[in-house]
Amino acid sequence: MSGTRRPVGSAERRAARQTVTISFAGFNRAWAAWIGDRLERRGLRVVYLRWDAPPEVPLVDLLRGLSLAEGRVLILVSDWYFKLGPRTHEEWNAALGEVVAPDPSRFAAVSVTTAAIPAAAAVLAPADLVNIGPDEAERRLAERLDLPDAPPQDPADGRRAPRFPSAMPEVWGNVPRRNTRFTGREPLLNDAYHLLHGSEPGAGVLALYGMSGVGKTQLAAEYVYRFSSEYDVVWWINAEKRVSYRRQLAELAPKLGLSTGAEYGERLRAVRDALRRGEPFSRWLLILDGADDPDQIWDLVPTGPGHVLITSRNPQWGEHNSQLMQVPVYARDESVAFIRRRAPRLSEPDADQLAEALEDLPLLLDQTAGWLNDSDLSVEDYIALLEGGIDQDVVKVSADFPVAFQTAWSILLNKLRETVPESVDLLRLCTFFAPGFVPVRLLKDMPHDDLPEQLTGLLEDPLLWNRAINQLRQYSVVRLESHEATGEPGSASGESLYLHRMVHQIVRNDMPEPERREFIEVVRRALASADPGRATDTRLWDTYAELVPHLKHADVLKSQDTKVQRLVLNCLRYMYFAGEFSSGVKLGERALRAWRTTLGEHHPRIWELTYHYANLLRSSGDYERTEALERQAADHLRDERGDRDLDYLRAVNGLGADLWGLGRYDEALEIYQWLYPTYRDLLGEEDSRTLNALNNLGFGHRLLGHYQQALEIDEKTLESRRRLLKARHPWALMSEISYAIGLRLLGRYTEAESIQSKNVRECRLVLGSDNPQTLRSEHNLALCRLRVGDRAAAGALLTRVLERYERKLGDRHAETLAAAVSQSCFAREHGDIDQARETSESIIARYESLLIAGHPFIAGARANHALILRSVGEREHAHVLVEQALAEMTAAVGENHPYTLGCAINASALRNLVGDTEAAAELSRQTITRATETLGATHPLTLSARVAHAADLRGLRDIQQAEKVEQGALADLESTLGKQHVHTISARSRNRPYWDFEPQAT
Incomplete structure (x- = not known):
């Protein structure tokens, strides 16, 4: 029963206004938040009441219920407020006249729309807040609510105010x-x-x-x-x-x-x-x-x-x-409301029937209702078509979708063909890009020579192009997006269409074969035309990142076009440098299979593809497979073209890297000792291929423990790459890492740390913080910091590097395992010994599953684990394991290799610990001799052997000789590392040194 209210006195009205209830449509929540904040800053209490209008409840009853809200009711007038239900303007006019008109002081309103609203809304006397600034909007709001003209106060809790709704974020x-x-x-x-x-x-x-x-x-x-x-x-x-x-x-x-x-x-x-x-x-x-x-x-x-x-x-x-x-499908009332808004000609029963047939799936409701509104077809006839009236042999697109989408889409495509046939052509072109954001600007930017006749007009006539896009947008087939240019080389700009993956799949499957062949070739040419052609230029990686996802859907591997094939090769090269190894390997595998079929086993392009694929495969740690691939290529090319052919030399270059991964260091070094002068004679000193061979020659020496020779070669390579390329080229930065590693391995810790710190900054800038090369740079920086005595910084960095390696490359990658080895060694001495043991056991298991038997990395990991066993008191077990590691390492790399010398230092310590002092002293003495010959008398490893031998001599009660050896070692430590270096201090305290195995990941 409606009745009338007694007049509200002025004192009562002021008290009631201490609370304001804001009634708003959810669509206008930003306005409600801003208005509520401004009122609260004026001392009012605000209650937010989202307006909901269930269609089964009479509108008059809803408004009467609203009038019972606390304080004065402030309605945010918008077309959305009046659309909810949905209700007609006539219903609203009647309800507003019955409920609001008799007591207008109970309600206040502000308008946040320029759209048409019911005429009776005038009874609310809304203050217009549209197209004005925040200060004027607040003044009008306060005036409409009869608020005193007082400046708002900042809240006690210091919270930030919501942004004025018409102001965009920064x-x-x-x-x-x-x-x-x-x-x-x-x-x-x-x-x-x-x-x-x-x-x-x-x-x-x-x-x-x-x-x-x-x-x-x-x-x-x-x-x-x-x-x-x-x-x-x-x-x-x-x-x-x-x-x-x-x-x-x-x-x-x-x-x-x-x-x-x-x-x-x-x-x-x-x-x-x-x-x-x-x-x-x-x-x-x-x-x-x-x-x-x-x-x-x-x-x-x-x-x-x-x-x-x-x-x-x-x-x-x-x-x-x-x-x-x-996110579920729509509730039925949501489906009905949406359909009626999308297709006003449909009644509520029609909408309910359509929603049931389409099982409330929003995308299909949107598309179907859109064109049904423009069609004379009844909902009953449309549902009959869905149930088999067009095609009795309908198949579902996916088990996820219970509706016969193929039929629904046949109907919609027929509608598009009747209106703007070019829109179907554009849609079909889009399906040869990946679903999602489709860079259609590439179609407009490509050369338009020799296009299929039906596409020439579409791509060259802006009016026809816009008409086709607008037709697709009208039926919600696509969404138009724009992207701003960044002003940098290779930056993406222009427009993209967003194509849902379900639409993508259906349209692509619906295409006649002749058009499929023509359209896919157009997209391939568009992608090839967008290729910047310089995959090592990090400024162009944005462009390659955009192109790569579309290669599969354009089926580029079947193209005979050399420009398209060049695009594939450049994308593989980009993926190698960007560290996208897993995706690159998959693309390389598919490319090799496809091109061998179409081009033949021995086509020249096959050898170039093999090179890029092998780089990615090797970077993923599959050395045996890569070695077989490279050897097959090298053997064929040598037999066919001779040993001065550049493709042959490139295959041999890769083969040497595979041998590193297999632990066959001597064979690899022989390759690079021949390969570098061969390249130099053919191409000159300053050619990038010559420098790559020189770089690999240096790395080959380092793997064999020839640290000084490696350092000299790395320095030469670094200087040449800086001259030929640029200081921040990825290869120049890699040479800088190699040089810093060489300095560290020679005990020149301070120099190494300084260079590596600079390199880390530049790798992060150029390549990104999660690029594998950046992670390698940070890994070496952590080891440099550990060697100069900054243990806290080293430990924190080692942990971060390992976590990021595991995320980027997985826990079985060679680089990840190298970082895990370092982190485990650090934890043994400065962290959680139980964690160190668990990690070390896992490292051994992963190496054994990944590498061939007898690989030096397996022996080195066992040597490290023996030290952990020693630390937890398992002396006998540790002794047996370290002796096994020493024997295996000797067999793998020889008795004079630094790896073997390090194992010997640890083995002598364990022999001493279990009471075999004479054997310990003999081994440490032999280690000094071999280390001096290999590394020099003052190399850190040699000095560690000398300190260890002094400890063994003391165990034999040869105190005089022990003192002599110890004093000589201390003097050399002080002169090379300094009196306050951690190694010097430790030796002075007569702490026996141990050696940590460090794998040099290829």
Whole structure:
């Protein structure tokens, strides 16, 4: 019963106004938050009441219920407020006239829209807040609520005010346009907000997961618009592939105002550091769209004070420090409301019937309702078609989808053909790119010579192009996105279309074979035309990162076009330098199979492909397989072309690296001792191929323990590469790492640490913090710091490096294992001995499964483990194991190799410990002799042998000789390392030295 209210006196009205209830549509939440904040800063109590209008409840009853809210009711007038239900304007006019008109003082309103609203809304006398600044908006708000003209006060808790809704965040990038037909999902949006804002700093990661077509991306986009006023940075990233994810994250650097150069890795590192620190912005939001494979990118998800919102079909994000929220299909009332908004001509029963037939899947509801609204076809007739009226032999696209999508899409494609046939051509072209973001600008940028006739007009006529895109957008087949140019070489700019993977699959399967052949060739040419041609230039890695995901869908490996084949080779080279080994190996394997079939076993391009594939395969640690591949290539090329052919020399160069991985160091050195002068004679000293051979010659000497020779070669290579290439070229930086390692292995620790510190900074800038070369640089820096005595810094860096190696390359990669060896040795002396033991046992097991029997790395890992057993009191076990390691290492690399000498130092200590003092002293004496011959009398390893021998002599009661040996060793330690060096201090305290095996990963 309606009745009338008694007049409200002025005193009562002032008291009631101490509380304001804000009634708003969820779509306008940003306005509600800003208005509520301004009112609270004026001392008012604010209650937020999201307007919900269930269609089964009469509108008059809903408004009467609203009138019972606390204090004065402030309605945020917008077209969305009146659309909920949905209700007609006539219904609203009647309800407003019945409930609000008799008591207008109970309600107040502000307008946040320029769209048409019911005429009766005038009774609310809304103050217009649109198209004005925040100061004027606040003045109008206060005036509408009869608030005193007093400046707002900052809250006691110091919280930051929400941003004025029409003001964009400081940084805004790649976010899809807001879907003005977005419907429902209110509980999901609210839960997402509370999960993210209620998380601890550094843990604000939420994954929205569900099947394809369920609306995960639309939900994430609506979250962005609804809550963007609480963020200073909003950045949307296509996260389907690691390479594209890294590129788009790096593009954020200039937007954050970070001072970086053009190098790809520098920008990527700077962005992650800035987000982690929360500088210059702590309120940031990243959206990782389409992240269906957590293993590809989870290690690159930023941490810090901001939030990360992920959309994925994969619930395994819950295993990677992410909160999970499942996105279901629409509830039926949401489906009905959405359909009626999308297709106003359909009645509520029609909408319900259609929703049931399409099982409430948002994507299909959107597309179907869109064209049904323009069609004379009834819902009943359409459902009959779905049930088999067009094609009785309908198959489902996926077990995930219970609806016969192929039939629904046949209907929609027929509609597109009837209206703008070029839109179907464009859509079919898009399916030869990867699903998701399709860089259609590549089609417009490519040369248009010899295009199929039906595509010439589409790609050359801007009006026809725009008409085709608009037709696809009208039926929600694609979404149009724009990307800004960064102004850097190779940066992506222009427009992209977003094509859902389900649409991609159906359209591609529906294509006639003649068009398939023509269209795929066009896309291949577009990709080849976009190839920058310089895969080692880090400034161009963004472009390669964008191209790589599309190679598979364009089926480029079947192309006979030499430009397309060159693109494949350049992408493989990029993946090698960028450290994308696993993906590169898969592409290389497919390419080798395909090209051997189409080009023949011995085509010249096969040898170039073999080179790139072998590099990636070797970098993945599969040395036996790579050695067989390279040897086969080398043998054939030598027989066919002779031993001065450049392809043959390149194959031999790779073969030497394979032999390193197999522990066959002598054979490898022989190869490079022949290969370097051969290259020099053919190409000259300054050719990059000559320098690569020289670099490998130096590394071959280092693996055999010829440290001084290796250092001299590394220095020469470094200087030449700097002259020929540039100081920050990846190869020049690698030579600098080699040079610093050489200095460290010769005991020149301070010099090594200084050079390596500089190199780490530059590798991070140029290559990125997670590039394998950067990790190798940091690993050596940690060992340098350990040798100069900075144990705390060394330990922390070793831990970080190992964690990142495991994420990047896996725990069975050679580089990862080398870092694990170092970390285990450090933990033995300065950390958790139980952890060290567990890690050491795991290292031995992994080496035994990966490497051939008798490999020096296995022997070295056992030598390290023996020291752990000694530390936990298992002396006899340790003694047996170290003797085994010494014998195996001697067999593997010879008795004078530094690895063997180190094992001998440890073995003499264990012999002494178990009471075999004479054998210990004899072994340490022999070790001094061999180390002096190999490394010199003052090398750290020789000095360790001398200190150890003094301890053995004391055990034999030969005190006088022990003193003499000890004093000589101490004097040399002081002169080479300094009186206060940790090794000198330890020797002076008569702590017996031990040797840590350090694998030189190839």
